[in-house]
Amino acid sequence: ATAELAAVSTEYAQLIGTYFSPHIRAAAFRRLPEECWAPLVLGPVHDYARRWLNGQVKTDIGAYAEVFADAAWNTVRNPDAR
């Protein structure tokens, strides 16, 4: 199962890379340290999901899809790009 998970993870990373490359070349994104990228984009939704599993928040995360998507976009978008 570990090997399968690693394979899925690698494939996922390649998919993400392929998806984002043209946007990165087009300077759509803010310059951010590579190590901060995943925490900034995924941290909030993972944190929400963890709180939901703990019963600390009640609302289905789907209700906040736009909130989290907008926040992620505000965080990573290049403010000088159109």
Add this chain to the structure above:
Amino acid sequence: ATAELAAVSTEYAQLIGTYFSPHIRAAAFRRLPEECWAPLVLGPVHDYARRWLNGQVKTDIGAYAEVFADAAWNTVRNPDAR
């Protein structure tokens, strides 16, 4: 220890409340669902810290203090406020 932790947590929440109330009244912040606030602000740094403890990232989080602070501010600030 659980009671002590709860007391610290309550005191911390009151401190945060006192600190933020005037800013909230001054409409400095975006309107966000209350349940999303902590995940949006704390999620990224907690995620980074978790990755650091796992050895997935190497840089001391202090080096990224401004990156995470700027991201949090971009996420919560009211874009229409001065």
